[in-house]
Amino acid sequence: xxYMSKSIEEIHEALKSSKVTSEQLVxxxxxxxxxxxxxxxxxxxxxxxxxxTEVTDSLLSGIPYGIKxxxxxxxxxxxxxxxxxxxxxxxxxxxxxxxLESNGAIGVTKCAMDEFGMGGTGTTCHTGxxxxxxxxxxxxxxxSAGSAASVASGVYPYATGSDTGDSIRKxxxxxxxxxxxxxxxxxxxxxxxxxxxSLDHCGCLTRSVKDAAIVVDGMKGIDKNDMTSWDSSDIxxxxxxxxxxxxxxxxxxKELCDINEYPNANDELKSHLxxxxxxxxxxxxxxxxxxxxxxxxxxxxxLASVYVVISCAEATSNMSNLTGFxxxxxxxxxxxxxxxxxxxxxxFSPLIKRRFVIGSYVLQAQNxxxxxxxxxxxxxxxxxxxxxLFKDYDAVILPVGSGPAKKLEGSKDILDESTKALEExxxxxxxxxxxxxxxxxxxxxxxPVGVNITGNCYDDANVLNIAYAIESTMNYxxxxxxxxxxx
Amino acid sequence: MxxxxxxxxxxxxxxxxxxxxxxxxxMVLDEFNIIDSDIAxxxxxxxxxxxxxxxxxxxxxxxxxxxxxxxxxxDIDDLLKNCDDYINDEVRVPKxxx
Numbered sequence: 001x002x003y004m005s006k007s008i009e010e011i012h013e014a015l016k017s018s019k020v021t022s023e024q025l026v027x028x029x030x031x032x033x034x035x036x037x038x039x040x041x042x043x044x045x046x047x048x049x050x051x052x053t054e055v056t057d058s059l060l061s062g063i064p065y066g067i068k069x070x071x072x073x074x075x076x077x078x079x080x081x082x083x084x085x086x087x088x089x090x091x092x093x094x095x096x097x098x099x100l101e102s103n104g105a106i107g108v109t110k111c112a113m114d115e116f117g118m119g120g121t122g123t124t125c126h127t128g129x130x131x132x133x134x135x136x137x138x139x140x141x142x143x144s145a146g147s148a149a150s151v152a153s154g155v156y157p158y159a160t161g162s163d164t165g166d167s168i169r170k171x172x173x174x175x176x177x178x179x180x181x182x183x184x185x186x187x188x189x190x191x192x193x194x195x196x197x198s199l200d201h202c203g204c205l206t207r208s209v210k211d212a213a214i215v216v217d218g219m220k221g222i223d224k225n226d227m228t229s230w231d232s233s234d235i236x237x238x239x240x241x242x243x244x245x246x247x248x249x250x251x252x253x254k255e256l257c258d259i260n261e262y263p264n265a266n267d268e269l270k271s272h273l274x275x276x277x278x279x280x281x282x283x284x285x286x287x288x289x290x291x292x293x294x295x296x297x298x299x300x301x302x303l304a305s306v307y308v309v310i311s312c313a314e315a316t317s318n319m320s321n322l323t324g325f326x327x328x329x330x331x332x333x334x335x336x337x338x339x340x341x342x343x344x345x346x347x348f349s350p351l352i353k354r355r356f357v358i359g360s361y362v363l364q365a366q367n368x369x370x371x372x373x374x375x376x377x378x379x380x381x382x383x384x385x386x387x388x389l390f391k392d393y394d395a396v397i398l399p400v401g402s403g404p405a406k407k408l409e410g411s412k413d414i415l416d417e418s419t420k421a422l423e424e425x426x427x428x429x430x431x432x433x434x435x436x437x438x439x440x441x442x443x444x445x446x447x448p449v450g451v452n453i454t455g456n457c458y459d460d461a462n463v464l465n466i467a468y469a470i471e472s473t474m475n476y477x478x479x480x481x482x483x484x485x486x487x
Numbered sequence: 488m489x490x491x492x493x494x495x496x497x498x499x500x501x502x503x504x505x506x507x508x509x510x511x512x513x514m515v516l517d518e519f520n521i522i523d524s525d526i527a528x529x530x531x532x533x534x535x536x537x538x539x540x541x542x543x544x545x546x547x548x549x550x551x552x553x554x555x556x557x558x559x560x561x562d563i564d565d566l567l568k569n570c571d572d573y574i575n576d577e578v579r580v581p582k583x584x585x
Contacts, residue, residue, distance in 0.1 A: 305525035376540030433544025
């Protein structure tokens, strides 16, 4: 009997009734991790000496999971998938991981990611590209690439992720699973490698909405080491899920979802938006009211650049401590300047270097108002518009991206004009710190696509309950990736 | 507004202590041109200059001073595990004063 492809509730029940032991689960998960690694390259580290834990009333006890490699783990290699930290072993564990540990969860892998979370393809990990388990010729998206691929393959029921723009929610869609980032600060960021602090969120990738609720219940909590964390002890996401959506109202954005907005739409985009409208019909069939609303296209068209400007500026500052002196491999040179430059030039991927230079440029005194402050102004206008929508609607529902996973060949992590607002709108969830969840919603040419549900800050329970009800209208809950054949 | 040039890209990279190849330099300018064009459109939004820049997600943070309690420090041996070059408890760093 295999257990790692089951839900957390099912595995917990099997543990409690002694049908399986935690030791057996760890063994199964590690064996699957090694087999998965040979095919899809999802891991920086497989923790072969991971130990079983006691089974308690915690749903997470005794069960293996994956850890994105930008979470600090004491005495376990934590690289952020960067050559600049290829040998870094932290002396402390991130609070979110400690919270999972105290629930008896067992970390068995450190998952590869786009370097420091600064990419969306899964191709910039220092250990190489992560392949999509539905189709190896396609990307997983990123940055939580290894987390998404390994959960989709059934290595374990969940993995942690982090999300600065859409780094949990887009790979979830491309891999046919669930990706959830709760309200900003619900989970402590202490010990998470910072990318852009005002946008960074912790979260998880799972195969069902209920599992996502269970995992975030286990990760969250106020933390004296993260002053942006808040007390959520009165929130129990798992117990809040009832499936009752009577009287709930959703909206979707015309400028993003109407096929007439894309005069040159290809067949894939047409299918994707048609599939999204099918999901809207399913929402209506269970009593959810859904309406179309409009948002100023100028704001939507600017959002991708706004994200790049803000995130690059914050990243440039956050990562100035990567010098190769206090941690990371020392560079070579005649003096400290040359040594730092050697370390950073050899250590960072071209994508990261590009983003640092842009971040530095927009922060210069003479450029700051035009680029950085205007980006922050658009951030406010978009967030204000979404908050207006939340006065009338429980959540915004939108398609994720412009279709299924993109081909790896010819992949580029640079802004694309044609469908960029559709590709990048999940970033609004980070601008506002909104709870946001992606669930699988269908297939195009045998490849999974997803929809996203985003609600107002602190309204996580409502968002998850709606997502759970929508998930229940479809047959994708708990699905394991099956490779699409090309012959 | 001064145009962002190839030479300026190299200069900024140098200040960040990063070396760029010709190809990487071009990638910066290609991406930056898209950003510049988008920001130009943003500046056409009515009264954009009067909008307060948004610096963080939540506007209801509660800041509290906690008690000043002495806590256990990190073990020095643990800290030194990530250092390539040290003698006893001291990290050897390159000379920074000429």
